[in-house]
Amino acid sequence: EAQVTQNPRYLITVTGKKLTVTCSQNMNHEYMSWYRQDPGLGLRQIYYSMNVEVTDKGDVPEGYKVSRKEKRNFPLILESPSPNQTSLYFCASSPISPIREQFFGPGTRLTVL
Amino acid sequence: DAKTTQPNSMESNEEEPVHLPCNHSTISGTDYIHWYRQLPSQGPEYVIHGLTSNVNNRMASLAIAEDRKSSTLILHRATLRDAAVYYCILRALFNAGGTSYGKLTFGQGTILTVHP
Numbered sequence: 001e002a003q004v005t006q007n008p009r010y011l012i013t014v015t016g017k018k019l020t021v022t023c024s025q026n027m028n029h030e031y032m033s034w035y036r037q038d039p040g041l042g043l044r045q046i047y048y049s050m051n052v053e054v055t056d057k058g059d060v061p062e063g064y065k066v067s068r069k070e071k072r073n074f075p076l077i078l079e080s081p082s083p084n085q086t087s088l089y090f091c092a093s094s095p096i097s098p099i100r101e102q103f104f105g106p107g108t109r110l111t112v113l
Numbered sequence: 114d115a116k117t118t119q120p121n122s123m124e125s126n127e128e129e130p131v132h133l134p135c136n137h138s139t140i141s142g143t144d145y146i147h148w149y150r151q152l153p154s155q156g157p158e159y160v161i162h163g164l165t166s167n168v169n170n171r172m173a174s175l176a177i178a179e180d181r182k183s184s185t186l187i188l189h190r191a192t193l194r195d196a197a198v199y200y201c202i203l204r205a206l207f208n209a210g211g212t213s214y215g216k217l218t219f220g221q222g223t224i225l226t227v228h229p
Contacts, residue, residue, distance in 0.1 A: 004156075031215060043157065043200065043219035050215050058216060090156050098204040098214045099145050099164075104156030 002027045004105035006091050012111045013081055021076045021108050023091030029103075030096035032074035033058070034066065036087040037107075043090070049074055050096065081112040117201045122224040125191045133186040133223055135201030140181050143206035148175065148186050150197040151222070157200065160186065191227045198222040 004025045013019055023032065033048035035058075045058030049068040063085055065077040074093075078085060088109050094102040118136040125131040137146065148160040161168055161175045163184070168175040174187040188195055200222040205214040 033215070033217070035219070040221070042221035045217050045219070048213075048215045048217075050213070056213055056215060059218060092156075098206055099162060101147075101159035101162070102149075102157075104158065107156055 002103070004091055004093050004103050006089075006105040006108045008108060009106065010109050012113065014113050015082055016080050019078050019081060019110075021078075021089060021091075021110070023074045023076065023093075023105060024072050025074075025093040025103070026072065027093060027103065028071065029093035030071070031102075032068065032091065032093045033102070034064070034074070034076050035090045035092065036060065036085075037090065038087050046076070046089075081110075083112050086110060086112045116218060117203060117220055119199070119201055119220065119223045121221065122226065124226045124228065125188075126228050127193060128190050131188040131191045131195070131225065131227075133188075133199050133201075133225065134183065135185070136183045137201070137203055138182045140203060141205065142181075144203040145206065146175065146177060146181075146184050147202050147204055148173070149200045149202070149219075150195075151200070152194075152197045157219075160199070162204075191225075193227050193229065196225055196227045198224050 007022045030051045034046040035043045037043050044060045047066040049055045090107050091105040092102040094100050147162040149157040151157040161173050163175045176185045200219050
């Protein structure tokens with residue numbers, strides 16, 4: 001089944017404790033992206049990747065890192081999480097063409113205490 | 114970046130058509146108009162996209178104004194399952210003006226409520 005998977009689905013952590021949220025897709029998509037969703041603010045793009053080793057900032061990249069060493073994986077790294085990073089995170093992938101649809105993962109709900 | 118403007122919320126009755134508007138007055142000639150929707154407790158899912166001509170698929174229709182400064186997503190017969198947040202976004206066909214076509218702005222979307 002074609003899908004985007006995220007792990008973990010739920011995470012409660014404390015301020016300053018480094019964490020990684022994994023994202024993996026099995027559709028051989030070149031493009032991958034991370035979003036965060038907060039009440040009243042909609043979906044906001046954090047980082048995106050056009051292909052392996054090619055990443056760029058979205059609208060809200062502060063406090064996050066990403067890497068794209070393999071085509072199928074695009075982990076989101078929070079080196080020192082803070083409470084304002086408490087949010088619902090979505091990973092998405094698509095073929096490189098901008099006219100193709102994005103497929104979204106199920107989301108990761110992160111709480112930083 | 115070209116941005117979109119949508120009403121915060123709309124309501125409809127089941128079995129009736131729904132017209133969800135989107136304004137994108139700064140759209141460039143190579144921007145595609147995409148619509149996604151997000152059902153409760155799920156990730157967004159693709160609905161439809163278009164460039165200039167009206168488009169139909171099994172989920173919905175997309176009507177694009179002649180000047181492309183606005184578009185309307187049409188659900189022909191709303192069902193309770195169509196209750197969701199609907200997002201209208203623009204995707205550039207290629208990098209232009211320093212903006213990568215990988216950068217996307219979703220905005221807040223329109224919350225659609227469907228009444229039985």
